[in-house]
Amino acid sequence: MSQNGAPVDIGASRPAEVVRVEGLTKVFPNGVRALSGVDLEVRQGEFLVIIGLSGSGKSTLLRCLNRLIDPSAGRIWIFGDEITAVEGAGLRAMRAEVAMIFQQFNLVKRHSVINNVLSGALGHTPLWSSLLLRFSGEEKAQAQAYLDRVGLGDRGDSRADALSGGQQQRVAIARALMQKPRLVLADEPVASLDPALRHSVMRHIEALNREEGMTVLCTLHDIDLIERYATRVVALRDGELVYEGEPKSFDAVTFHQIYGEDAVMAGSAVD
């Protein structure tokens, strides 16, 4: 599986390694050091929540994993293959297996909802027909099924920007499903949504993890969401990994270690 020198998994009882990161460092051209020497390992089926203040490097970490951002140093393996420096077709093949969900949904606003879902299949569709926005009947049926699943089956023909924020994020989840990924990166998926809608979106992401067996890496802020959905929590502070543990053991003390003394735990029973 790993030709590129990734450590070979010996403990056969443990689930397969999905993400492995060693010494990941990102220094932006303007000198900002977003990540310094992050080591991380994620195994099949985990719902890993990454927390930390804005600017702590959470988003950069996720974007390095699908190479929307090129790391400055360090190595990354996805499903056992090193992807730190792959380019071209290899890079696209890796991206096709890794879906991403964004804070701002990032739908193509002027396209229909169904087209947005279909765009998830771009990694697999023939180039020319996709440029003409032509997808196969099978793909269309699949997209419709995923839309039904996120409860928007009747909105396929609406323009994406006619939908509310929560609905747009569900379309983005359907787009991720369309990609049939093995790994899902969710970058603050509920941060720009009304608190009342957060669970409705998070439950769909949870379904990707529980029902589809996709491994999920998700950045979150609210403590109640972390307790409810995470199987493991890691925290970043100033680009360094400062905490790793079970969501149960995540309490007020660790919270303040990560966020600083002035922070108030949002939506928390622990105070």
Next chain:
Amino acid sequence: MEISAELQRQQRSPWRHRMRQVQAFLIDLLLLTLFLLMVEFLVVAFSGRRGPTGLLVTPEEILDLLHYGWAAAGGALLALLWGFGSDWLGTSPGRALVLGVPEREGHRPWTHTLRGWFIALMVQLTVFTGWLITEVQLVTFLTQFSKATDIVRGLVHPSSTVLHQGLVLLVQTIFLAFMATAFAIPVAFCLSFLAARNLTRDTFLLRSAYTLVRAGMNFTRAVEPLVWALIFISWVGIGPFAGVLALWVHSVAALVKLYSEQIENIDHGPVDAITATGASHLQVLRFGVVPQVIPPFLSFTIYRWDINVRMSTIIGFVGGGGIGYILKPRVDLGQWGEVGTLVLLIAATVWCMDILSAKIRERIV
């Protein structure tokens, strides 16, 4: 592979940094040389010096007299001094433009920096010098209107003799402008992606294409449509097709500029999202970029058609077809009534185009 492309770029950067310092110096050199030249210009202009004819020197004669070499040498010296003395003098304009203002100076109001005073002075000098060079004569402008009454009277008393021919050529003008715009759209559309900075950073090939397209379009745009018309009249002969080609070339250049600016302003979110699905570059353009730029592209294209209708009048003057073709001889012969008819026809068309294009743009943006 321990070191990624990013770090390699940073290691290459000393060279780039030096290039930027040179750029900054050249801008300072240019500004300071201009400054010295304008000061000299004004000193000579107000010194009461007499030219070869014994009369006061004209602005054109002064431009001939200026010491360009000395000014450039002085400008270079001052630019060097400002560059090395920036600790005491503050950042020079060129450095501020190319390298940015350092943090410690960032919040000072312009009245507290030499750069601020220098730029303010430059603006004033430019206005004064411009006033003299273009020979602005306010008094004549305000008192000598009567000399132009003949023309104005003709314009408001249009003659009906050219109305029929005018209408026929007006139709030709509108189609001429339309064809030029239509031919320009596909070419400009394709080139504009290569002329957008945000899409051409990744590889050396793309960066070269960017520079090439930008330079080519700037040159094309800088050449007057009138000159293009003369070129194409020699090429395909007198008539509307030469006009179509002239406006086509100019429209391509103008549209590439407008289109590419729109591409540079897109929301990068959808581009990230489509890239993250494993889509290829063309698919990312098709899904992430094109839907965002279609409305502004349409709006600019209609605007361009509007401009082309106006420009085709001038193109007609030199034989490029359209209504300008019959306008020119009547201007030369002073048949102001007939000129008035044609001008009113053009004005009515431009007015209609303007209303139409405003309405359409309102709808699609």
